[in-house]
Amino acid sequence: MEQSGTSSLLQGAVQDLASSVVSALRSGDHARAAAPERAADGEAEGLALAAVRVLGADAMLPSTLLSTPPLPDELAVFRAAVEAYPPGADAAPTVLWSHWAMRHTLWRLDPGHADGPHPEPDAAWLEGAPWQLLTHQLAVLAALAVPGEDCAVARAAQHRPVDVARGFVRAVRRRDWRQAAGAGRWLTLLEGVPQTLGLDNGLDFVELMGGQDPLVALQVSAARLTRTGVFV
């Protein structure tokens, strides 16, 4: 399907931001991931803000996983993205949860300047969802797969580790690397994942095949950090 110019522009900005986050995760230089370089013009600044909203809570992932305080301007950009793009009245559950995750992250990282905790959106759409749909939706919401964080989406994943493992394998076989990487990230948090899955090797393979996509690399990096417990 052909993308509109606007859509391509936004996707490119999201990928650039994801690359920055991956670099920060790998180098430990966490502080500049979500802070766009001071844009010379309003267009670039607006685009950067929209990209932060799309990448969601993962824009602050280096601070979250590496437990290092974000810079004030980093938080300011993140907060501006949260405030600029609230979910619409008929927004999809993933949009609602993405926004909730950003507000929750803001509250966690900067409790003095953010209200919270915030009530969770409804997660009923995941209850009884077929494993294929469950995996797809979890992969879209992989920013919620953070060690030590509890929410209804995470609980839905925790109740169905085998289904998520099946979804991971299906995504790999379909060469849907983004979905595979997101599902793999969730699997690093779940108990009861079948040993026969070979998750570590699976993540290696996903990175090998899809790692040139920054959004795939981000999820794999997050999964590895979670796996190794470096965030503790």
Add this chain to the structure above:
Amino acid sequence: MTATEKVTKDLTGIQSADIEAALDPAEADGIYRDSRECAALALFKGGYGLLLSPPTPRPKKG
């Protein structure tokens, strides 16, 4: 529409609908491996037994 969103929309053409579409993507079409990639899978560390297992049977028609 918030003030920031309006500025962004005016400058970049990006609207809330674009962002919400990016946050609620449809599942990508599946692309299945060819035999060369299957061979690469078998060789790569030899650790992908499950990924190389045959596909589950399709439901029979009728």
